[in-house]
Amino acid sequence: MKKRQLKATVWRLSPLCALMSSAVLLSACGGGDTDPTRPETPAVASFAAEIRYTSYGVPHIKADDFKGAGYGYGYAFANDHICLFAQEVLTLRGERSRYFGDVDAKGVPITYLGQFGDFTPNLASDFFYKALMTPAQATALKAGAGPEIRELVTGFVAGYNRFLRDKGANGLPSDCKGAVWVKPLSEDEAYFRFSQAAMAGSSLQFIAAIGGAQPPLVKPAGAAPVLSARALKSKATQFAVLNSPLVRNTHWLQEHVIGSNGYGLGKGVTQSGAGMVLGNPHFPWWGALRLHQLHLTVAGKYDVMGATLLGSVVPLIGFNKDVAWTHTFSTDNRFTLHQLKLDPTDATRYVMDGVSKPMTQSKLTVQALQADGSVKTIERTMYATEFGPMVNDGATFAWGSSTAYAIRDANYSNYKLLDQALLNGKASSAETLQTALATYNAMPWVNTMAADKNGKALYANYSVAANVSDAQLGACVNSPTGQFLLATRGLVLMDGSKSSCQWTGAIPSAQRPFVLRDDYIVNANDSHWFPSEQTRLSGYPKIIATGPDAEGMVQGERTRTGHVQVLDRVAGSDGLTGKGFTLANLQQVYQKSRFFKAEMWLDEFLAATCAGGAPSAKDSKGNTVDLSKACGVLSIWKKTEGLVDPGSLLFRKLYELSGELKEASYWRVAYDPADPIKTPRGFNTSNTKAAMLLADAVQWFAEQKMPLEEVNARRQVIVRDSAPISIPGGRYTFNNVRGNLNAGLYGDPVYGNSYMQFVTFDANGPVAEGLLTYSQSTHMLSANFSDQTKLYSDIYLKGAKWPKLPFSEAEIKADPAYRTMSISE
Structure with missing residues (x-):
């Protein structure tokens, strides 16, 4: 197909805005004779990329520099997700209430489906993001990023905004056609997305508790008692603590609900002697934790195919010509909670080492669309301590007159997440990947499993963990509630009245667990302790694996299955022919469920x-x-x-x-x-x-x-394109799917198997098959909205083949759906 050069067109507001007469629509559209939402065209043409598409709408971006690669991907990404991501950017700006309201006509808070399935109030969300996504945070994120990431971000933003200009408001998908909240993306907002992704395993669990944290309006007659050890022996008290909103919000992580599996198979267990990787993250099928397939090639510098979180600019999971890798959610404590002793004369002061100190106060405003169409300004003072922002869940972690709580998040200052992902993609072996991971030690919440073309397998946990020593855990988790939560949930609640319980940064790379092997490694969200039958990794800082996840604890269903599947395949006792793994029988082992x-x-x-x-x-x-x-x-x-x-x-x-x-x-x-x-x-x-x-x-x-x-x-069914699709897997098993149970159906919202990759190597490079279970695009009328989902079902029901993941130039151009386009400005 002949390449076509796209020319920039001006993106303007929908003509619908000119016809709107109600107060609500007029307030949304604004006035004046200029269009404040129109992206500016750069004065100097400096971006160029070729976007090659293969089957199922997978973009392969080819450019001479990182700016061009980001530019091409930004355009391709917007084509698949402009409506969903524009709403996520609106969330990052703290403007959900402005466009969707804070309460309905009956005064009930308006909520949205959060990244982990919780329903989050718009107003609390707006204050959360306004408090955390500040100009200072954007400056720190940019300063911390390396030059190649900065170029990728600049290009991504330009490509995303180019798509908006080319399509215009009326050319957008039906999900957001003419919506005035679809605005150009700024670089600050792109960096905020990275910070949001970094905190997915920590502060994002507490949006309502942080965004709604306010001191008591009236000083209670009597201070709320701190739970005693005797009280916590009561089943009713234990139940109340574990069902406190703040604790309950962590169950997605603490109970491995949001999980993943990963194999790194070495030459000792593969028939070819080359390494092999199964990548199998279990993530939501909705929202910003969706994954998107991509292939980025920067001439002579970078060439990686895989998948990334929406809005990220490089593959996070994937493969290059020498090595493949995947990730699973790790057990690290990335945040700590701190129990503050308040000044008895002022609930906005706390006592540290016997000295009363004022909390930091930030006055913020949020615009909220009202039921009658008017826009209301809501002001709230947000409070923080030297540990971090205040939290208040109105229950166990309520802000009282004598006690309150704050959160410290190691990933809020993780400025190297994308640099880490970029460096991972430049690895040439399992060994050099381990070196790359140790360089920045910036994977925010994941283990890494990998294997290379020479048959070496790697397990590594260079996830960010709060830099809390074992001595601090022993001395500072000193309340009955803290000790109970540490033992039962692995949550860390520290004494906030002592400066000795303060910490900064993350556990350094020299204290992180890893192992390189010739046989296999596996992880399925249990700790680092048991990565292979012959390996025990122990003696690491306890903050990496606490409570039920501590070293030596009972292993979960998926972990045990992961090990036994390998051992049975090596022994030839799993009912399949021969011994050892091929790409085909790895898929069969997985599909057996x-x-x-x-x-x-x-x-x-x-x-x-x-x-x-x-x-x-x-x-x-x-x-x-x-x-x-x-x-x-x-x-x-x-x-x-x-x-x-x-x-x-x-x-x-x-x-x-x-x-x-x-x-x-x-x-x-x-x-x-x-x-x-x-x-x-x-x-x-x-x-x-x-x-x-x-x-x-x-x-x-x-x-x-x-x-x-x-x-x-007949029961695990979702509807796409007005037709039912059966989704394979089990709610608790290695082959995983979880869905909302309604009227006997396990359906939407679904989470579980997402980006599936089976990768090995031959003399010509990577041999890869896999798919994205929920398909590439979130736009309902896209050809790529449900095509891979239907294929995924057919693989299990009809014996369809796993699709190839074309990597080389020859494979890309030979793909039956190959098409190409060039863009520049």
């Missing part, structure tokens, strides 16, 4: 529970429930979460009701750190709770009017 805890427990449970001709059990309400059919369904279940495996949904419900079989009382053989794969195992026949929970599961199926033998294909 084993439920390993079921393999370790279910047969013995059924033998004990289903004996006799008419097995039954009382449910939790005291009703006698016939278990005959449930026993029959589970006895023939393959212990896999396949799309058409009867029994998978029934066991899933039992597993959910049991708390994922985490209690030791369910198991015949207790957990042994010397055997973290095969323990715990077996059913403890003295446990009567499990039978009751199976009865509860049977009753739940009856309430849902769902047969006990129902299969995932």
Whole structure:
């Protein structure tokens, strides 16, 4: 196809604005004879890129310099996500209330679906972002970035704004056509997006608690008591603490709900002797934590294909000609909470080492669209301490007259995130990738798994962790509440009345865990302790892995499955032909969707529970429930979460009701750190709770009017292009999908498997296959809105092939959907 040169056109407001007469629309459109939203065309033409598209709308950007690469990607990215990202930028600006309102006509706060599935009030969000995304933060982010990142950002912003000029307000997708909140992107806002991404595993969990943190209006007659050790022995008190809004908001991270799997397979376990990588992040299918496929090539300097978070300018997960890598969420504590002792005469002063100190005060204003169309100005003073901003959840972490709480976030000052990602992409081996990771030590919240063409595999955790020493953890987590949260959730609540409990920066790279091996490494969101059967990494700073995630603790379902899948493949005992991995049988191993805890427990449970001709059990309400059919369904279940495996949904419900079989009382053989794969195992026949929970599961199926033998294909369903699509995977298993349960359907909003890559190497370079489960574009009328999603389902239901990820020039140009365009200005 002949290349076409695009010419810049002026982007103007929709003519709809000229016809709007209501107060709300007039206030949104503004007045005057100039267009304040029109991007300026640069005075000097300095950007040029070629965008080559392959199947499923994947852009391969080719440029002579980093500015050009950013420019081409900014244009291609906007083409896929302009509406979603424009709204995210609006969020970063603290302007959601201005365009969408703060409360409805009944005074109920207006919320939006946050990055981790929480519904966040617009007003609290606006104050959160105005407080944190300041000009000083933008200056620090720019100053911290290297020259190549600065060039990429400059180019990305120019390319994004070029797309706006070319399309005009009326040329935008239907999702945001004519919307006045779609504005040009500034460089400050691009950097704010990086800071937001860095804090996804920390401060973003507490937007409402930070954005709404205000001192008590009236001094209470009596100070709220600090919980005592005796009080915390009460189950009711423990429940209240764990269900405090602030603690509850961390369950996505602390319980590994948002997770990932990653394999680095070395020459000892692959048939070819070359390395192999499975990349399998489990992330939301909505919002700014979506991933986007891309390939950036800067002549002679950089050539990486993979996926990145929306608004990031380089691949975060991917491969080059020599090495492939992926990431999983790490266990590091990136933030700490601090319990402040307040000055009894003023709740905006705190006592440090016996001295009363004033909190920093910042007066901020937010514009809020009202139900009658008017715009209201809301002023709020935001408070901060030397630890960081105040938090207030109105419950366990309420701001009272004697006690209040602040948060310190190591990733707020992480200015090297994108430089780190760029440097990772320049690695030429697993060894040099480890060196790159140690250079900046700036991966914000992830482990890294990798393998190279020579068959070396790497596990490394150079994630940012709060620079808290073991001595500080021992001395400063000194309240009963803090000790309870550390033990049960791994959350760190420190004494804020002592300067000795202050910290800055992150745990240095010299104290970070890594291992290079010739056989394999795996991580599935448990700690660094157990990356391969032959490796134990221990003795590292405790802040990296606290509480249930500490070194030597029981391993999760996905971690155990990850190990046993490799060991069975190497032994040839998994039912596939031969021994060792090929790209094809790695995909088969993954698609099998084993439920390993079921393999370790279910047969013995059924033998004990289903004996006799008419097995039954009382449910939790005291009703006698016939278990005959449930026993029959589970006895023939393959212990896999396949799309058409009867029994998978029934066991899933039992597993959910049991708390994922985490209690030791369910198991015949207790957990042994010397055997973290095969323990715990077996059913403890003295446990009567499990039978009751199976009865509860049977009753739940009856309430849902769902047969006990129902299969995932009919229940894990989303609708795209007005047609249902069955989504593979299990809620708790290595092959992962989680969806909102409504009327017996596990559907939108969905999170789980996202960017899937299977990568190895031959004499010509990388051999890669994979896809983006939710497809490239968020625009409903795009050809790439659901094409990969349908293929993803067909791979499991119809035996369709995983698509190739074309990397070389020959592969790109040979792609059946190849097309190219050049842009410059």
